[in-house]
Amino acid sequence: MVDNAHFDVAIIGQGPAGMTAALYAARAGLSAATFERMGPGGQMTDTERLDNYPGFAEGVDAFELAFAMSAQAARFGAVSVGEEVASLELDAPTKRITTAFGNVYTADAVILAMGAEPRPLGVERESELAGRGVSYCATCDGGFFKDKVAVVVGGGNTAAGDALYLSRICSQVHLIHRRNTLRADAVYAQPLAALPNLTMHLDCVVDALHEQDGALSAVSVRNVKTGETSEVPTSALFVAVGTRPRTGVLEGTGIELDSAGYVVAGETGQTNLAGVFAAGDVRTKALRQVSTAVGDGANAATAAFEYLSLR
Ligand SMILES: Cc1cc2nc3c(=O)[nH]c(=O)nc-3n(C[C@H](O)[C@H](O)[C@H](O)COP(=O)(O)OP(=O)(O)OC[C@H]3O[C@@H](n4cnc5c(N)ncnc54)[C@H](O)[C@@H]3O)c2cc1C
Structure with missing residues (x-):
């Protein structure tokens, strides 16, 4: 030019x-x-x-x-x-x-x-693990995690759609949302409820990312109401927070x-x-x-x- x-x-x-x-x-x-x-x-x-x-x-x-x-x-x-x-x-x-x-x-x-x-999640190590377990596009990257455990963060239509999409590829999907109800359209409620391999973590946030051999290995989840924390072993975190x-x-x-x-x-x-x-x-x-x-x-x-x- x-x-x-x-x-x-x-x-x-x-x-x-x-x-x-x-x-x-x-x-x-x-x-x-x-x-x-x-x-x-x-x-x-x-x-x-x-x-x-x-x-x-x-x-x-x-x-x-x-x-x-x-x-x-x-x-x-x-x-x-x-x-x-x-x-x-x-x-x-x-x-x-x-x-x-x-x-x-x-x-x-x-x-x-x-x-x-x-929008990034804003947790430590997020950018260094992007492309090594942290993804912003389930339809682009979901296929890399066939039969693995996936975590989706967010509560809107993208997060709900990602959870549905990944449930067909991954062995287990965890959906983590900081409020006690999803913001996603009502049309997602029934299909999500029917998923046998979906675990919902409401009132929860991802606090930390853990890595092993340069790739994501687990996420720390904290319940914002009770303060209780747990660790979810996973190689795939899909960020869908807007x-x-x-x-x-x-x-x-x-x-x-x-x-x-x-x-x-x-x-x-x-x-x-x-x-x-x-x-x-x-x-x-x-x-x-x-x-x-x-x-x-x-x-x-x-x-x-x-x-x-x-x-
Ligand atoms: C995963 C995902 C799934 C989606 N699914 C759907 C769907 O099913 N249906 C639907 O209707 N919508 C969907 N959307 C939303 C839809 O894609 C967007 O609303 C739409 O693409 C917005 O169009 P846009 O032209 O405004 O911006 P964008 O599509 O964001 O395009 C902006 C372009 O500008 C370029 N650009 C930015 N800055 C510069 C610069 N400084 N110099 C040169 N180029 C620059 C970018 O590279 C980009 O190509 C989806 C979005 C995502 C992320």
């Missing part, structure tokens, strides 16, 4: 929000580029199949959907830049995008679509963030800075899903088009 290229719209991230924004911007006749540090798809590709994306009665392979979205945007001329964005200057009419390769691009509008990432926005690159840009770090933006994606829009998981919103990310991308590109037309 050439240095010093200028685009009408620069879109940061090739998740479903960014790729939809690119499709809408390019189809509206704007020159649009998406910047991506990995491959297309974002968090979508952390799961094998999507069962709740409309239009696919039997579900859809997440990678297939990601590459189809990318190809569709490219068909209308959207440019894909395979570079991580290292810093942004967003307050002037011409926005500057500097990538980790040191290349500088400019754009008249920017759509922030950097998404989110799993997500956090990828907004590090916005430091010092003047973009307004909420208390949890999400970009403050409504349905059109308009942020507090002129010509800067946010779409998908990175913005303040109620439901973070592929379907809502796609809707955000369309809205943000349309708002960017209006901004550029009316300047």
